[in-house]
Amino acid sequence: MSADNERRRLPRLQLDLQVELVDQASGETLGVLVNVHLEGFLMMGGLTLKPDHLYTVELRPITPVPSLEPVTLTMDCLWTRAMGQQDRVWAGCQIVDLAPDEKQKLAAMIEQFTHEAAEEEQHQRMA
Template sequence: MNERRRHDRYSATPHLEVFERHSGIRLGSLADLSLEGFMLFCEQSQPADTVVECRLLLPQPLDGIDEIHLAADCLWSRPGAEGQSSWAGYQILDISEAHSAVLQKLMVD
């Protein structure tokens, strides 16, 4: 398999829920994370080739930040078997330096 990732993937600790920033619709929970993107575990299939503004809710503030805002492009989406959750991969397009620093602190081996 051709590996195209330039950055290692990490599990996100603690467990983070991801929402569409403006509508508040839950997109899913973070399965893994890298400096470039993330994978979501979703209850509903996500549309590929869609840019979404996200907010990741932190269970407690970190460096004075309680949610991370970013724009991401859904690069792929895989539906689960009938009655099972799906997966979606996102590339981070835009994130502030402060929110990026907090995101990096959440990455653990």
């Protein structure tokens, strides 16, 4: 088991819907979620992401989903690693501030994504 896996307490959930992270201070899109849980996430972003830096962001589905509301939270960018593309990085982020109503929205987003993923997996097995 790697050191990264030993530190993880919660399973990472893959998202079937692209969700962008928009910096509330600048309005710029910082990147997109790769996987998520209620304490943190992995994202793919640009070189402007700085480790050990706090960002207040809004998580928004790129294609709007009527039943999902954007989620506002403060994240700590723990680390970044080059992706092999000149201007893109992987970034590990911890959620450091999440209001109770925003946590409910994030939980609903995760629930819907994992439900859809399970449904699609079941459909693929039946095909």
